[in-house]
Amino acid sequence: MTDFRDVQTKHRFEQGFADDGGELRAVFADYAIQGSTRVILHVEADPALRGSGAAGRFMQALAEHARAENLKLAPRCGYAVAWLKRHPEFDDLAA
Template sequence: MTTFRDVRDEQRFEQGFADAEGQTRVVFADYAVHDGVRVILHVEADPALRGGGAAGRFMQSLAAHARTEGLKLQPRCSYAVLWHRRHPEYNDLLA
């Protein structure tokens, strides 16, 4: 797993994870900023990572980053919405 990054110029959070062959593949979330809130528009995992839990681990990293940075999140992507419903311990991050 690589370090979680906020690529602000591209309005994208991203993190790398090793696939079954050990190659680093990326999970990312595109976002928009409205009144300081990060609106999560789209979450996507590289096809080689799907079904292995990488997207969920990415969302945990994103939540940890938001807490550390004092960010509020507004999930719009169906995956992000569902993930937050399943993890109410992160409700304090929701705008």
């Protein structure tokens, strides 16, 4: 796994995870900026990572990053909406 990062020039959060063969693959979320809120537009995992839990670990890292940076999250992507609903410990991040 690589470190979670905010690629601000692309308005994208990214994190790398090793697939079953050890190859590094990406999970990312595109976002829009509205002040201190990040509107999560789309979350995508490399097909080789699907079903591995990588997207969930990515979302946790994203939520922890948002909390550390005093950001709010406004999910629009169905996956991000569902993940945040399943994790009420991050309710304080809701925009």
